[in-house]
Amino acid sequence: MRSDHPHATTPPDPPDIGDHLALDLLNTEARGRDGIVDHWRTEDDVLRWLARHEVVPPSPAGRAPHDLLARARTLRTHARDLIAGRKASETGEIGDIGPLNGYLRAYATAPELSRDDSGRLRLIRVAETDATASLLGPVAEAVADLLVAGDFALVRQCEHPDCILWFYDRTKSHRRRWCSMAQCGNRQKAARFRRQKKENEDR
Numbered sequence: 001m002r003s004d005h006p007h008a009t010t011p012p013d014p015p016d017i018g019d020h021l022a023l024d025l026l027n028t029e030a031r032g033r034d035g036i037v038d039h040w041r042t043e044d045d046v047l048r049w050l051a052r053h054e055v056v057p058p059s060p061a062g063r064a065p066h067d068l069l070a071r072a073r074t075l076r077t078h079a080r081d082l083i084a085g086r087k088a089s090e091t092g093e094i095g096d097i098g099p100l101n102g103y104l105r106a107y108a109t110a111p112e113l114s115r116d117d118s119g120r121l122r123l124i125r126v127a128e129t130d131a132t133a134s135l136l137g138p139v140a141e142a143v144a145d146l147l148v149a150g151d152f153a154l155v156r157q158c159e160h161p162d163c164i165l166w167f168y169d170r171t172k173s174h175r176r177r178w179c180s181m182a183q184c185g186n187r188q189k190a191a192r193f194r195r196q197k198k199e200n201e202d203r
């Protein structure tokens with residue numbers, strides 16, 4: 001378990017606790033001691049995150065496109081509006097889907113036959129658009145997929161009041177409450193223990 005959340009000043013990598021690419025996207029912003037920490041500060045941060053989530057190969061060739069950071073952050077803002085809005089809405093209504101559709105439309109792919117390592121034929125899809133649209137397309141698709149097919153009873157935000165991380169509860173009992181037990185679960189338990197101790201002392 002990482003020890004850099006949520007009170008680190010220079011977190012190296014965002015915590016991957018979302019259990020869904022769209023929620024890990026939101027989790028690239030976390031709450032730190034001095035407010036919101038953005039784990040994406042450079043184009044390379046975004047590229048590294050994409051590689052960790054297998055959107056691109058482990059060591060992507062070439063440099064990150066110059067507009068990757070700005071467009072990734074804008075996608076994240078739209079995703080947050082839509083996902084948080086959908087979570088808060090009792091009727092399933094969400095905000096403007098236009099901007100997300102822009103990212104989806106920009107991600108044009110074509111089917112292509114290729115051979116795998118053992119020479120077997122396989123059908124893959126190859127991006128046909130500019131580099132940034134191709135990099136962010138699968139992430140936009142994950143957001144759209146969550147909105148369409150996700151069970152929003154299981155899409156939750158960590159219950160710790162100082163934490164803003166999201167996760168998809170895939171536990172069997174569907175009773176996950178924390179981004180991680182090691183961090184927020186134990187912090188909350190300790191706070192409750194202190195409160196009870198104080199109440200006993202005040203009696």
Ligand SMILES: [Zn+2]
Nearest residue numbers: 158163179184
């Ligand atoms: Zn948390």
